Amino acid sequence: MLYLSGIILSFFLSFVLITKRNKTQADYVLVTWLSVTGFHLLTFYLAYTNQASVYPTLIGLGIPLPLVQGPFLYLYTTLQTSSASFTKKQVLHFLPLLLSYGLFGEFFFLTFDQKVALFQQKGQGFEIPSLINLYAIYLSGIVYASLSVVRLVSYRKTLVHQFSNTERINFNWLLYLIIWIAAIWVVILFVQEDTLIFGTAALFVLWLGYFGIRQVQVFNQGSPQPQRIPVATGDAPETDGSADDSVMDSPTLDDTSPVKYQKSTLSEEDASLIHERLNVLMAEQKPYTNPDLTLNDLARSLGVHPNHLSQVINSKENKSFYDLVNEKRIEEFIRLISQDTHQLYTLVSVAYDCGFNSKASFNRNFKKYTGLTPSDYVKETSRQAA
Structure with a gap:
């Protein structure tokens, strides 16, 4: 059999x-x-x-x-x-x-x-x-x-x-x-x-x-991005126990040292210019809200080579592309929940609006960035406001 x-x-x-x-x-x-x-x-x-x-x-x-x-x-x-x-x-x-x-x-x-x-x-x-x-x-x-x-x-x-x-x-x-x-x-x-x-x-x-059959991009046809869900009260579970809780949820930066870019043709002046344009793009267009954003996508928006953009992020921000984008998502999340309208939605649905595509990833990145879980952060800010 x-x-x-x-x-x-x-x-x-x-x-x-x-x-x-x-x-x-x-x-x-x-x-x-x-x-x-x-x-x-x-x-x-x-x-x-x-x-x-x-x-x-x-x-x-x-x-x-x-x-x-x-x-x-x-x-x-x-x-x-x-x-x-x-x-x-x-x-x-x-x-x-x-x-x-x-x-x-x-x-x-x-x-x-x-x-x-x-x-x-x-x-x-x-x-x-x-x-x-x-x-x-x-x-x-x-x-x-x-x-x-x-x-x-x-x-x-x-x-x-x-x-x-x-x-x-x-x-x-x-x-x-x-x-x-x-x-x-x-x-x-x-x-x-x-x-x-x-x-x-x-x-x-x-x-x-x-x-x-549980893997994205293998047997399935793809699934739509979760939509914002209206509720009376909201909290994001600290973990969802799904298959997405993997070693891939929290990658670390492997190398940001100057040695890595010794052979780069990018001048310091050009690097500073790209960095400035990157900050403007992040602030005005918020490309990080796209959950499928990649380095190539961002480089295309800036009109620069992906390798040069990676070098700028590593050297100017001292972090990886992954960390930079997810920090921006956390900052956007914090901005949104500071508004009164956030109480109409669950925290995780707000996180989806900021570019996250799983509760596990959101919770992990949020705690890494703030030192608190999303629910604890909301309680702490509410206590301080009172």
């Missing part, structure tokens, strides 16, 4: 993704990855249920397929963490798969009865190709899992310099994908039991189905 569940869910998730609106290249990679995984589980299921005498060719096609798991993981991670597009050169990642099929090429030219006999003899005559394929699988898993981790760590370091809200960035999603693939390869390397290997793979698909 576990194998069948994995097979059915793989193809079902592929269907869900392929019918999704506004698909990205990463979505297409995931569709293909899930479809191949479903087919691979199917070939094992047929072998496990001793149906080699009925589907020998189909089962044989599954033998080299572990070699695609690593490349799919790396390509998906790359496309999710960069603006790069899929290129023909990236097809070379699947060259080991083609070479592996070449090793077993003789098998596919055997007659039906010869293929059945080969499975009954447990692959006798193909010992060397099988051994080469096995070591290639070991190497592929180690190399691609490592490359994916490096890619993800590098991406993590750049987030605070690019995004003003990070709750919708699929960092945990990608991290767990890598962990799952690594776990499967641990079973392959140290357990070497097919039932456990494919059982782990089936569990991976089940996890992917459960966790994936």
Whole structure:
């Protein structure tokens, strides 16, 4: 039942993704990855249920397929963490798969009865190709899992310099994908039991189905921004316990030192001018109220290069883009709740108007900036006013 569940869910998730609106290249990679995984589980299921005498060719096609798991993981991670597009050169990642099929090429030219006999003899005559394929699988898993981790760590370091809200960035999603693939390869390397290997793979698909549908920008069609909700009294819960409470909610600035910009062509005079224009833009147009504001968006509004804007923010404000924008949001929130009309709405709905897109992120940033929770801050200001 576990194998069948994995097979059915793989193809079902592929269907869900392929019918999704506004698909990205990463979505297409995931569709293909899930479809191949479903087919691979199917070939094992047929072998496990001793149906080699009925589907020998189909089962044989599954033998080299572990070699695609690593490349799919790396390509998906790359496309999710960069603006790069899929290129023909990236097809070379699947060259080991083609070479592996070449090793077993003789098998596919055997007659039906010869293929059945080969499975009954447990692959006798193909010992060397099988051994080469096995070591290639070991190497592929180690190399691609490592490359994916490096890619993800590098991406993590750049987030605070690019995004003003990070709750919708699929960092945990990608991290767990890598962990799952690594776990499967641990079973392959140290357990070497097919039932456990494919059982782990089936569990991976089940996890992917459960966790994936909860991720923004993966399986769903996108959700509208919450609207301001009128109430008689209002308070923002200190936490919402949602999946957005992740390591991505409170990123830290990795490097604001002058050493980082030693090779920059931006003069001090130009930096000061950009900083002045940035302050005017923030005060007059309030771009931070856009929950999806990015460094590129802000740089485009100012007509400057994103790298120069990042340098100005780091050097003049001594903070990251993320911290700057969220501080502006907190300041706007404080300004709005000082008005009498704020009592008509919940605190969190006011926070949404200021550019936050989750209660958890709002509460965390507010306490970081003021040292108080939103409700405590309101109580304190009310007490002082009285």
